[in-house]
Amino acid sequence: MPATIRDVAKASGVHVSTVSRAFSAPQLVNAETRAHVLAAAEVLGYRPNRAARALITGRTHNIGLIVADIANPFFPPLIKAAESHARGRDYHVFVADTNEDPGVEEELVLALAKQVDGVLLCSPRMSNTQIEQLSREVPLVVVNRPVPGLPAVVMDVAQGARLAMEHLVSLGHREIALLGGPRGSWTNREIRRAATLAARTAGAELVVLGPNAPTEESGSAQAEAVLRAGVSAVLAYNDLMAVGLIDALDHRGVKVPDQISVVGIDDTALSRRTRPMLTTVATPTAAAGRAAVDMLLQHGDDRRTTALVTLQTELVIRDSSGPGPHRTAGPGRRQQPPFDGVASESRE
Secondary structure, eight states: OOOOHHHHHHHHTSOHHHHHHHHHOGGGSOHHHHHHHHHHHHHHTOOOOHHHHHHHHSOOOEEEEEESOTTSTTHHHHHHHHHHHHHTTTOEEEEEEOTTOHHHHHHHHHHHTTTSSOEEEESOOSOHHHHHHHTTTSOEEEESSOOTTSOEEEEOHHHHHHHHHHHHHHTTOOEEEEEOOOTTOHHHHHHHHHHHHHHHHHTOEEEEEOOOOSSHHHHHHTHHHHHHHTOSEEEESSHHHHHHHHHHHHHTTOOTTTTOEEEEEEOOTHHHHSSSOOEEEEOOHHHHHHHHHHHHHHHTTOTTOOOEEEEOOEEEOOSSOOOOTTSOOOTTOOOOOOOOSOOOOOOO
């Protein structure tokens, strides 16, 4: 028979109400007494009834975590970090996937509102107005997008896009394509804004191709457009698109980075497994998951907070970026000829 709260009280020599507070409101219990209660509970194998505790405290100790696409390798490190961090704070995380659909996002927030103490909304596609309205139903922390008047955790993708463009320009690339991400994406707007400014500053030409779904298939589908543009380098919205592009170029006999350099964004595990290994912008997704949990638990029902945490990104240089046609050839260095948009013999 499972141990009860009365068993724990008897074993630890305290009142039942003290055991209850030790689990539901530990700040109200002397630290030594709480340690004694927890030790007795551990020996007896007692686990508090979360539903009953929710009735007493008004807290479910559950968090909702809504992501745009759980199949995108950008999200699993964030999910795992948030789950682990929340578990250490005695919270459970419910994960839901919107499949990049803003209508589904809204439905999920409303469905979770009565079951959780707050929701982490990751890379949302809804409008700011919709998100602000939903925040009246349940405390929200927005991840990977700032929303005025709401707490948010963002990764500085603009900094990353600038570093990527400066890297390509330093290699001698002056005609560069940007494979844009999904319409309505704050990250996509930030990348495009920063890449455009970096190209203008360096005197390079930027060709924007998109918007696109943030998938491998979208990257592959843009291969012909990249070749027609006659560029020598490409910055992709994410690693998935970059890998899809590299594969499609390879099937057309175009070598990366010998003929076209490709840079991604995210530094997912995929970037280290593709050949050539992908030059990319590392985004601190795990740190974002932990910071979002902390922010939600810290601010609780204070939905008026405008707290904003910005996490830095960094460029990781690997094998998919190489010398461009405008690079000054040094001793023993062969300068690459400009790519004319004509592929060599296809492997297909």
